[in-house]
Every structure is written in C-alpha cells, then in structure tokens.
Amino acid sequence: MRLKTLTAALAVALAATGLAACGSGGGSDPKAITYWASNQGPSLQRDKEILTPELAEFTKQTGIAVKLEVIDWTHLLDRITTATTSGDGPDVVNIGNTWSASLQATGAFVDFDGPTLDKIGGQSKFLATSLRSTGAEGKTPTSVPLYGLSYGLFYNKKKFAAAGITTPPTNWTDFVADAKKLTNPAANTYGLSLAGGSYTESAHFAFIFGKQHGGNFFDKSGTPTFATPQNVAGVKQYLDLLGVDQVSIPSSAEHDTTQDATADFTSGKAAMMMGQSNTTAYIAANGMAESDYGIAPLPIEAPLPPGGERVNSHVAGINIAAFKDKNTDAALKFINFMTSKAEQVKLNQAYGSLPVTAEAAADPAFQVPTIKTFLDVLANTSAPMPMVTNESQFETTVGSALKDLVAQIVGGKPVTEGDVQAALSAAQQKLGGS
Numbered sequence: 001m002r003l004k005t006l007t008a009a010l011a012v013a014l015a016a017t018g019l020a021a022c023g024s025g026g027g028s029d030p031k032a033i034t035y036w037a038s039n040q041g042p043s044l045q046r047d048k049e050i051l052t053p054e055l056a057e058f059t060k061q062t063g064i065a066v067k068l069e070v071i072d073w074t075h076l077l078d079r080i081t082t083a084t085t086s087g088d089g090p091d092v093v094n095i096g097n098t099w100s101a102s103l104q105a106t107g108a109f110v111d112f113d114g115p116t117l118d119k120i121g122g123q124s125k126f127l128a129t130s131l132r133s134t135g136a137e138g139k140t141p142t143s144v145p146l147y148g149l150s151y152g153l154f155y156n157k158k159k160f161a162a163a164g165i166t167t168p169p170t171n172w173t174d175f176v177a178d179a180k181k182l183t184n185p186a187a188n189t190y191g192l193s194l195a196g197g198s199y200t201e202s203a204h205f206a207f208i209f210g211k212q213h214g215g216n217f218f219d220k221s222g223t224p225t226f227a228t229p230q231n232v233a234g235v236k237q238y239l240d241l242l243g244v245d246q247v248s249i250p251s252s253a254e255h256d257t258t259q260d261a262t263a264d265f266t267s268g269k270a271a272m273m274m275g276q277s278n279t280t281a282y283i284a285a286n287g288m289a290e291s292d293y294g295i296a297p298l299p300i301e302a303p304l305p306p307g308g309e310r311v312n313s314h315v316a317g318i319n320i321a322a323f324k325d326k327n328t329d330a331a332l333k334f335i336n337f338m339t340s341k342a343e344q345v346k347l348n349q350a351y352g353s354l355p356v357t358a359e360a361a362a363d364p365a366f367q368v369p370t371i372k373t374f375l376d377v378l379a380n381t382s383a384p385m386p387m388v389t390n391e392s393q394f395e396t397t398v399g400s401a402l403k404d405l406v407a408q409i410v411g412g413k414p415v416t417e418g419d420v421q422a423a424l425s426a427a428q429q430k431l432g433g434s
Helices: 008-017 044-062 073-086 097-104 114-119 157-162 172-181 199-212 229-239 250-254 258-267 279-285 328-338 341-351 369-380 391-410 417-430
Strands: 032-038 065-071 092-096 144-149 151-156 190-193 270-276 293-296 316-322
Touching (some): 092 097, 092 328, 172 190, 250 391, 258 270
Antiparallel strands (some): 151 270
16 A cells, blocks of 8 residues: 545545645645654544544644644555655654664654754653663664553453463463463364564564563674574464464464454454553454453563563554654654643543653553553563664564464464574575574
8 A cells, every 4th residue: 555645534624623734845834744643543544533633732732734644554664764765755753663773774854862852841751761762772863752552461351260260371381371271262262362464563572582582683783683592482482372382363364463363352252462552442442341351461481591581572662753854843843742741641541552751651541550550561571672773674574484484384384493493594684694
C-alpha cells in the first residue's frame, strides 16, 4: 500500500474543526504542518477519531493548522525511509523508538540538542527510561518519546480457574506447564496465541529471550552477532511454543499483527497472549470485559543461564520527530503540545499506552494496578533495543527469519537448533556480518 490521501469524509471533518490541509514541503506556510501519525488504535479510523479533536485544540491554541495522515505499521518505516531521501515528507512524524538510531543516521531530522529540548520543556520533562531509546549513545537525539509501551502477559481468569491455575506463571518452566494444561487441540483451544506473522513482534521476542540467555545481537562496536549460541537458545525457546510444546494456536503463523492474536484471546481460543500495554485497547474493542482477564509480567528464565539478564520487555514505545527544512518552529510547538501533561494523559488513556513524562505518569489515571504493572516492567526489567545504525535492518532480517521458521513449523517440518543457527547466520550476512 502506497501513499494514501485523506478521505472525503475526513477532509470534511478537518474543515469543520479548522484543520485545513497544507503542503508538506519546504516550510512554505508557517501556519500549517503535516503530521504522519503511527497506527496506535484498533484501526486507522479510530486513530483519526482520537487525534482529530486534539489537533483541533492545538490549532485553537496556536493558529497552526495540521494535516493528518495515519499510517499502518507495515508501511510506516518504508514511507519514512523514502521521505528521508526524497525530501517529500511531513513536518512531524511518529517513529517506532527502536528505529531511532537508524533514522538518526540519515541526517534528515531536527537535532534535539539542549536549546531545542528547552523549547519543548527540557530533558527533565521526560522519563529517563524512555529517553534511552531516542538515538545512538553519545549522539544528539533526533526524536523524543511520545507514547510508552512495555510487554506483559495477558491471561483469561476463567480459563485459569477451570484449569486449577491460581497465579500467573513467573518463570518459563511454569509458563509452558500452564500453557499445556490450557491446551486442547480437539476443542481448538490453546494456551497461547502469538503474532507469528509479524516480523516486528518476532524480532522483539528474539531480543527479549536472547537477553534472558545472555545474548546480544550486536557487539560494542556495532558489529552484528546474530548467530551466537545464546541468541539461538532464546529464539528456539520462543519457537518451541509452536513446535515442540505445541501450546500456541497454529493460526499464530498467519497473525501479522497483535490485533490478530488478540482475536484468538478474546474469543476464548487462546488462554494467554504476550502483548504490549496498548493491547488493552484491542481487547476492549473486541468486547472482552476488563474483569475477565489479568495482566502479569512476562516470565523470566529461572535460574537464569550464565550471563542471562532479567529482561522481559524492550523499552518499547513511539517517538516523535521533526524533519529538517520544514516548518521547524511550528513542528516544535506541536511536539511540545503532544508531550504536554494534558495531552499525555488524554492520548495514553485513549490508546492504553504509558505516559513518557514524569508529570503525566504521576496522574491518578495511571496509578491503577494494571498500568502500574506495565510501568514497573518499563522501569525495571526492560532493555533498549540495539541503538545502532542498522537496527531497523536487524528487525527486518531477524524478524523475517523467525516468520519463515514459524511457517516451517506450522507446515509440519520441525525446527532444530541448527535451523535456527542457519537462519540467524543468513540474516547476519544480509547486514554484512560474517
């Protein structure tokens, strides 16, 4: 899917709220900006419904009009990458925070040095954890946090009770054992559903479980080290949920998004799923009551293998950035608005994501147990994805390799450690590694 234009209905809505369309090139109109937003809600349309009144409020406060386009995650990175070379991009864009260093290296974005940060509230405005994923270490960031996320384990309370499971598992052994108790292929019910067709989710879990086994996908010099025994062990552990343990629903291989896996969970086909904090919005959209499910941290290997780390999430989230040579002053005003306490509270509540500013995180809206679970994971057991120039290529190559292995398992062919090692080696070679 290529560049979408605003639908007639949305254009009417924007006109009604004063959000007039504007061009995106060269900063030709100081009172208008273009904003590419990432798909955060259950649908692109829902994102437009959430964002449109907030953009109208920004226009009311500043007189700056905003042209909105919401882009799905499957195409967002390609669109941004193309814009960095063509110059035909927006003024402001959301980026996956794991792409920060890759996009920083293009030189296409405004640097958030001290004076620039001061224009949006200063460094102290943001949570230190979320600031860890804004660019390569030692270099000036070219994005700032917008929405925070972390992974958690969602579980069906009724299914747990029926299986005699009284507490959510905290280690991998108990997790697999519980999943087996909850699996009955004859009834098409399984312990777990995965987004096995998503390269991004696959890359995230390769990173997380690799960390638990003591693995790193890059060394300190930024050279890829994909196929180490530790990373192979972490990936094999993840794939065994479908292959060896057979506790994940086979349709996991077809799930391109977390929303797809959520449908298995909310329909009762799967008793558990691993998802980020905004999964709560997808669950609600599918009609599952909040009282019917629980949330716990993802399980961690116990005891940890040699060199293993207590990591059960990456520092997940979405950043916001401004393209150079656009309407920079207006763009910074918009970024300041989107990271204000009022907008952080409104937007993160609407999306089920986590605030990225200290002031908003302290708001009573985020002091409920489920959200505090995710905030605790983000603060204490999360690690930033590799902040290296070719991080985005790591996600696509390793994630795609895992997708292929998932498809192989579902196709009836077992995956061995040798298969995993070969797949990771092939992915590493695509980045120029030996």
